[in-house]
Amino acid sequence: MKYTILIADDEPEIMELLQLYLENDYSILQAKDGIEALELVQKETIDLAILDIMMPGLDGRSLLKKIRETRTFPVLFLSAKSQYHDKILGLGLGADDYMSKPFNPLEVVARVQALLRRVYNFDAADTSSSQSSICKVGELKLDRMRCSLSYGEEPISLTSTEYKIIDLLMQEPGRVFTRKKIYESVWDDYYVHEDSAIMMHISNLREKIERDPKQPVYIKTIRGLGYKIEAPREE
Structure with missing residues (x-):
């Protein structure tokens, strides 16, 4: 085809x-x-x-x-x-x-x-033994078999690039992913100081999953390094 x-x-x-x-x-x-x-x-x-x-x-x-x-x-x-x-x-x-x-x-x-x-190549993603097909971080649930994200019971529409970024981050909550790692994993290309694309897709994701995108509680920026995702702390 x-x-x-x-x-x-x-x-x-x-x-x-x-x-x-x-x-x-x-x-x-x-x-x-x-x-x-x-x-x-x-x-x-x-x-x-x-x-x-x-x-x-x-x-x-x-x-x-x-x-x-x-x-x-x-x-x-x-x-x-x-x-x-x-x-x-x-x-x-x-x-x-x-x-x-x-x-x-x-x-x-x-x-x-x-x-x-x-x-x-979503169908070729490794959803076997080492990776669960369902990833959860706080209220976020990523179904890797269906390539879908939801916040509680509400589905969130993602572009293909946004999906790949959130998939990467949610596989290891708390881990800091460098910009180089994100770019080479998501864009499948060598990283050549391409910060703008990553920054804009992260910003788009925050608009979709954060209550206040200017004060994110899920996707955190680690200054000088990259990004990580973690469940928000309960007050």
């Missing part, structure tokens, strides 16, 4: 280039603007999307917000904007990865492969 990739970009040359490099291994859907892309999301089964940020009709950021209302497939942003704050904003909206134009198409292929491997 081939994975289906949606490419949304208002530059025909970009879409043709990406299709050329991806079509041998994946089924490709193309959209020339955000509105057409949203229509495809609503009627097709999509496994990954590559979205341009600056598109007519519905820009990439607005499109991603609408996608995240109902879908959790990984999203790779492409943008002519390379400023740091644009990357932070894109990741903060729920994108899984971000690349600036101009780009090397071979790097796009590598990023796509890494995202798909990370997201759709």
Whole structure:
């Protein structure tokens, strides 16, 4: 079975280039603007999307917000904007990865492969003897067989990257995971001082599981090292 990739970009040359490099291994859907892309999301089964940020009709950021209302497939942003704050904003909206134009198409292929491997290898996760399929930390319960998180009885919707981070942290509550360890475990790539992506996904997780994200009681920052998760202390 081939994975289906949606490419949304208002530059025909970009879409043709990406299709050329991806079509041998994946089924490709193309959209020339955000509105057409949203229509495809609503009627097709999509496994990954590559979205341009600056598109007519519905820009990439607005499109991603609408996608995240109902879908959790990984999203790779492409943008002519390379400023740091644009990357932070894109990741903060729920994108899984971000690349600036101009780009090397071979790097796009590598990023796509890494995202798909990370997201759709859940079935290959080790849920046997050494790891329980259920992880609990306070009111949080992670079901690794179903790849789902709940707070008490309330299900929490996660993106694929958020799931991988919370899964890693909840396997060993109290352990401090360095940024390097988190990045290499979740992104399946060598760590090259990529703090912004980790920071934004942690921030997104706190928005979903903490009563007050500015004063987190579950996911703690260990200054200069990384992050850990622990059950809140009873008062």
